[in-house]
Amino acid sequence: MHGKTISENVEEYLETIYKKSLSEGIAKTTEISKDLGIAPGSVTQMLKKLEEEGYVNYYQYKGVKLTDKGFKIARSIVRKHRLLETFLYNTLGIDVEDLHEQACAMEHSLSDEAERKMCQLLDYPNQCPDDHNIIPICNLDITTCYECSKIHSIEDIPKRIENLVAVGNMLPNQVGKIKFIRGSNENLKEFLDMGITLETEITLISSSPLNGPVKVLVEDKELLLDKESTNNLFVLLE
Structure with missing residues (x-):
């Protein structure tokens, strides 16, 4: 949770x-209005308020x-929502069409420690079940899930300062350095065998629709990665 100072709204x-901004670079007012079911004029007023409070940069007529x-707050909420959808589907057997509404009702009250334990219980999932979107990285200052599994309490882990993005959410020609690798030690070994390690520089060349391969440049070598791999690699954009 982020405390009572931040409303659910x-x-x-x-x-x-x-x-919206992950896929398009900027979130347009009309799209926000459509998604939230709120009049454009009211959305514009709220966006200006969010800018005053330091949450967004507002560009008139653009978005x-x-x-x-x-970003940190939004990523945390999206992460909790998608973890909850995964838990409701995989563990409780809730129908896919009911996942979004139930996760929305729960995401704002899920504590950070409950989120961490849920992630461990689910074996560090990388995408949610209803729309297969990437589950964002946690806000803990660690480089692998193995580190997290060895720490007793979330209070013993400092918060990450950097905002990291999954390779699967990078835009063409964006460059980043790998700062976090999600998954088991087997996952780590598979990436190591491909020459992908922490601090490796990676460039997204192109990605295919749906579950097609993703072409990346790792240092000076071109590789084709599957979608799941790109969901598990997180970079600091340069």
């Missing part, structure tokens, strides 16, 4: 902006982008 806005502060 603000979190919903930030969550919507996060989803908004999240600031570092807004």
Whole structure:
């Protein structure tokens, strides 16, 4: 949770902006209005308020982008939502069509420690079951899931300062350095065998629709990665 100073309404806005800006670079006012079912004029007023509070940068007639502060909060909410969908589907057997609404009702009250334990219970999932979108990285300052599994309490782990993005969410020609690798030690070994390690520089060349291969440049070598691999590699964009 982010405390009582941030309302659920603000979190919903930030969550919507996060989803739009990842795929399109900027979230347009009309799209936010459509997704939230709120009149464009009211959305514009709210976006200006969010800018005053330091959550977004608002560009008139263009849309908004999240600031570092807004990105961290939005990413956390999206992560909790998608983990909850995975838990409801995989563990409780809830129908796919009911996942979104139930996760929305629960995401704002899920504590960070409960989120961590849920992630471990689910064996560090990388995408949610209803729309197969990438589950964002946690906000803990670690480089692998193995590190997290060896720590007793979330209070013993500092928060990550950097905002990391999954390779699967990178735009063509974006460059980043790998700072986190999700999954088991077997996953780590598979990446190591491909020459992909922490601090490796990676460039997204192109990606295929649906579950097709993703072409990347790793240092000076071109590789084809499957979608699951790109969901598990997180970079700091340069």
